[in-house]
Amino acid sequence: MTQRRRGLSFFDAQASNVKKIAVMASTVAFEFNKATLKLRRSLHVSPRNSPEVQRKSTAGGDTEIESPGSTQSTSRKSSKRNRQLCAELSSFALYPLFGALSPSHFSSPNLLFQNEKKQPKEVVEFLQLSDTDMYQIMCFLNPRSLLNLSQTCGRLRQLCLSHEENTEKRDVTSHEIFISFNQIRRKTEVRLLKRERTCTDPQFTGNTIRELLAPFSRALTRITFETTVFVTDWLDEILELHQQNRLIPLSLVFTGGALTKGNQLTGADLRSITETEFVDFVAKLQPHLQEVQLSTSRMFKMNTDPPRLLAMITMLSSFGIVYERPPLRFYYEEISDAITFWKSDSLSRSCDVYMRRPHDVSIDTWINLSGSIDESRIDPYTDEILVSKITIKHSFLVHIDLVFHFH
Amino acid sequence: MSCEEPTTSPTPENNITVVSSDGKEFLLDLKLTEQSETLARLISNFEYDRTDVKKDPVPLGNITSAQMQKIIEWLQHHRYYPKWEQNDIHYSTSFTFETWVEEYLNIPNNEMFELLNAANYLNIPRLFSTICRIMASRITGKSAEQIRTVLNIKTDVKNDVYTGIPIQEDSSSSEDGMSEISLSPSPPPI
Structure with a gap:
């Protein structure tokens, strides 16, 4: 029994030893495999990079030419990757051994994560130049190129805009300005729309005219004031931009009067300025301003006698007063004075005037003003002949006509 | 603009030594330094134009040896040119560059910007103005997108x-x- 027990204990001890040896052998084998793997990776011996494969690819004519720089960078990349892999795998410091064997330059574990990449040479970019240098370059650019440069990024745009007054400007006539009251936002907005636009053309909206003007350009444009807009709020900005040669209003249109119903006046609001101020404003925009259309019922009060408003026919090519409330009718004498002044002024230009028919003018009196009646109709109630269109020739300028369109 | 280039050999007395940022020394003729307002003022202040004054090397910390080499090439070429006068700083459609200048500045943009900085630092107005004009010519006629590409600008x-x-x-x-x-x-x- 005792012998048998001894035999059993012997077998038990032997079995546990075998188990221990097996575990040890397995550990050694694992560590050996791991070390082999690391060694192969360190020496870059992979099936892809093996000499056999390379020889085969060369023999097949499928050679790949790499520049020395690219090979170097590839090997540097892979060595870094290997080092990281080794560091993650390694439970003990085999690293120095493989470090010494590998073609890379590390030799101790504490260099594992050392970035051996050389700092690249600092490259100077355009935006790293000083503002003064950039401005010097801009001095040699034409307006179109400056505009294009200003579209590249915010800093350049600010820089271009800050020196805009020193640069030549280009005339642009492609857009027109609308100043309207936004009923939803309850505020006045400036919109910029393309001339001869389609519904797909975009519109640009802003709070001021200035912010919508493109840099390095002079906008020759029509400005339309829509209903409920207080015109006086915009006169200063228009004059300022005009003085700065940024904006040249060719036409001023005050609309909205057609919506008038009974006593409810509509249209652009001109009531807070006087007739004199308005005429002065128009005179300051000369000689560029060609057209003024007062199609609003919220007109300024006529405060001069004889009315200076009619004298604007010497400055403009088109002048109209419609929808005004109360209706504005000039007397023959006032019209006659205006025509006489227009005929005698050597700077007069052809002008179309749209206004209400004066009460006290007959056909004979128009003929006395050397006018030719182009259109007329008979009033069905009074059987009176009503002149609708009359053309008056300038006294000494050829092909310069003043045409009245009465309604 | 033409100029005659008499053959004169620089003597040690009329030279100064400038040291680039990477430590390389360059021997510069005092005649050449007249084109650089920075160097000319320095020479005047330290009286380096006198033969009895000891001339210490002038460190140019912002200029590398490559840039200095390029600048010396420029100074040598314009050695006998009349003094630069900046009279036209606006664009002109009919401006043409000398063939030598076109070849000299036929370099990548980043090198051009480095040279511009160096010219600005040394205050060489002819070089500075020429580089600005060349840069402008590289921008002219290009759309915003093309300018972004050429100048590597990110919007x-x-x-x-x-x-x-x-x-x-x-x-x-x-x-x-x-x-x-x-x-x-x-x-x-x-």
Whole structure:
């Protein structure tokens, strides 16, 4: 029994030893495999990079030419990757051994994560130049190129805009300005729309005219004031931009009067300025301003006698007063004075005037003003002949006509 | 602009030594340094034009040896040119560069910017102005997108009416300088 027990204990001890040896052998084998793997990776011996494969690819004519720089960078990349892999795998410091064997330059574990990449040479970019240098370059650019440069990024745009007054400007006539009251936002907005636009053309909206003007350009444009807009709020900005040669209003249109119903006046609001101020404003925009259309019922009060408003026919090519409330009718004498002044002024230009028919003018009196009646109709109630269109020739300028369109 | 180049051999007395940022020393003739206002003022202040004054090397911390080499090449070429006068700082459609200048500045943009900085630092107005004009000629006639590509600019403006929108010029009126610009299809305003 005792012998048998001894035999059993012997077998038990032997079995546990075998188990221990097996575990040890397995550990050694694992560590050996791991070390082999690391060694192969360190020496870059992979099936892809093996000499056999390379020889085969060369023999097949499928050679790949790499520049020395690219090979170097590839090997540097892979060595870094290997080092990281080794560091993650390694439970003990085999690293120095493989470090010494590998073609890379590390030799101790504490260099594992050392970035051996050389700092690249600092490259100077355009935006790293000083503002003064950039401005010097801009001095040699034409307006179109400056505009294009200003579209590249915010800093350049600010820089271009800050020196805009020193640069030549280009005339642009492609857009027109609308100043309207936004009923939803309850505020006045400036919109910029393309001339001869389609519904797909975009519109640009802003709070001021200035912010919508493109840099390095002079906008020759029509400005339309829509209903409920207080015109006086915009006169200063228009004059300022005009003085700065940024904006040249060719036409001023005050609309909205057609919506008038009974006593409810509509249209652009001109009531807070006087007739004199308005005429002065128009005179300051000369000689560029060609057209003024007062199609609003919220007109300024006529405060001069004889009315200076009619004298604007010497400055403009088109002048109209419609929808005004109360209706504005000039007397023959006032019209006659205006025509006489227009005929005698050597700077007069052809002008179309749209206004209400004066009460006290007959056909004979128009003929006395050397006018030719182009259109007329008979009033069905009074059987009176009503002149609708009359053309008056300038006294000494050829092909310069003043045409009245009465309604 | 033409100039005669008499053959004169520089003597040690009329030289100064400048040291680039990477420690390389360059021997410069005092005649050449007249083109650089910075060096000329320095020489005048330290009286380096006198033969009995000991001339210490002048450190140029902002200029590398490569840039210095390039600058010396410029100074040598313009050694006998008349003094530079900046009288036209506006663009001109008829401006032409010397062949030598075109070859000299036929370098990548980044090197051009480095040279511009160096010319600015040494205050060499002829070189500075020429580089600016050359840079302008590289920008002229290009769209915003092309300029971004050429100058490696990344746009930082979004939802902006000015950004990256091509401008089509009216072909019928593009001859004269003050023509109408047709802005389509989605233009910057006016």
